[in-house]
Amino acid sequence: MSENRSFWFRLLVLSPVAFVLLFNSCSCERPPRVDHIEVDINLIPFYEDLFSINPDSFHLELDRLKKTYGKYLEAYSLGVIGAGHPDDSDYVENMRFFLDYEPNQEVLDTVRHVFHDKDALKRELTKAFQYYLYYFPDEPVPDIYLHISGFNQNMVVDSTWLSISVEQYLGADCIFYEWLSVPMYLRRTKATEKVVPDVMKAIAMSRYLYNDSIDDLANQMIYNGKLLWFVKHMVPDIPDTLLFDFSKEEMAWVKGFEKDMWAVVVEQKHLFSTDRMTLQRYIGKSPFTFFFGQDSPGRTGHYIGYRIIQSFMRRNPDVTLRELMEMDNGHEIFAAARYRP
Known part of the structure; x- marks a missing residue:
């Protein structure tokens, strides 16, 4: 009997009750109390700063961006959006195009609507990192950046910071994912509620x-x-x-x-x-x-x-x-x- 037929044969002889099981939680033990653990989350909405710049005036802001964001700006420019190193001769023109690209402006408007309450996001991150420090008290808490990547990878992790592609978490019903032909089974991973779990998963993957x-x-x-x-x-x-x-x-x-x-x-x-x-x-x-x-x-x-x-x-x-x-x-x-x- 083939593997699929064998499996379906077992399903047919199971009680119909199997299809109406109650949702018993896959939870672990009762979580510890962590309210006493102090965490200072540095949440940096980089995309707001970047897209506040007039594309035609980007060259006037470049030195400020370098001083403010340092190695992060290099990592974002090189690895996330592929604009090159900030010292490259064509970097200013590449960034001017990126900022002036109309679809990015549409994404920015939606991101600002969905992530208007950054205090709420910061509270959720703070709670997660309280648990993190409970279990890993000697580990540093990274700076958390928010960026727009052009629908590239969800998370970018460095030794001292982590950066989130906010346009990847606009909600399963966001029209952008339909335009991008994202399959329905993957759209549920685009829920805004996935941001904090994905942050913690990215930390685990980078550490272990x-x-x-x-x-x-x-x-x-x-x-x-x-x-x-x-x-x-x-x-x-x-x-x-x-x-x-x-x-x-x-x-x-x-x-x-x-x-x-x-x-x-x-x-x-x-x-x-x-x-x-x-x-x-x-x-x-x-x-x-x-x-x-x-x-x-x-x-x-x-x-x-x-x-x-x-x-x-x-x-x-x-x-x-x-x-x-x-x-x-x-x-x-x-x-x-x-x-x-």
């Missing part, structure tokens, strides 16, 4: 790199599960749908069929597979998971990885979050988790 010397499905699932576990600790009240980027129906589906998903992984001997296509079908962005049929959401490997981490932490309550994040051998975590959905 993936160990690609063990690049199989088990290691990838567990690494992504650790990132989600980290985010859940930084934003404890995050809904499961937002954490996993699933709809309510998809969330119910993975919870109802977790045991069956795991059976397919084991029966097909995929757990320790290093085949790139197999890994992509479990881990990569997609409307559904190939091996589980079209009713499944994509990236179910992230969900399974989170559940493995949850099992590991329940069986090893003395392991701290820092210790978990520093463990880079997914096979060791998997063996100790004794995951049995």
Whole structure:
């Protein structure tokens, strides 16, 4: 029996109750109290300063920008928008074009509407970093910049700062994403509520790199599960749908069929597979998971990885979050988790 037919056969013999499961939270333990932890978030709306400049007068403002933003301006100009180094001879002309480009002006208007309450964003970031300092008291809190990138990468991370492409978080129904042909299943990742979770995930990814010397499905699932576990600790009240980027129906589906998903992984001997296509079908962005049929959401490997981490932490309550994040051998975590959905 083929892998897909085998899976669907198991679905057919399941009770219909599986389709109406209540949404039990994938939460970790009760979050600690962190109100006493002092955090001073330096939230810098760089895009406001940049786009306040008249394009034809940019050359008059360049020295000020260099003095104010230093290495950040270089990183933004070179790596984010590709305008070149601020000392290049064609830099002023490239920036004049970027600022004068009409679509960027349309994006700016929408960004200003969606992110009009920066105090609210700062409060949310402050709360997340209070949890961060609770678990990682010796870690520095980066400066947080807000920029417009032309719909490039969501986050840019350096050793002392992190920068957010605000136009990537304008809400799932924003017309720009339709114009850009962003698939519907990816538009939910564009919710404004994703900013803070994505900030914390970016920090985790920059601090705790993936160990690609063990690049199989088990290691990838567990690494992504650790990132989600980290985010859940930084934003404890995050809904499961937002954490996993699933709809309510998809969330119910993975919870109802977790045991069956795991059976397919084991029966097909995929757990320790290093085949790139197999890994992509479990881990990569997609409307559904190939091996589980079209009713499944994509990236179910992230969900399974989170559940493995949850099992590991329940069986090893003395392991701290820092210790978990520093463990880079997914096979060791998997063996100790004794995951049995």
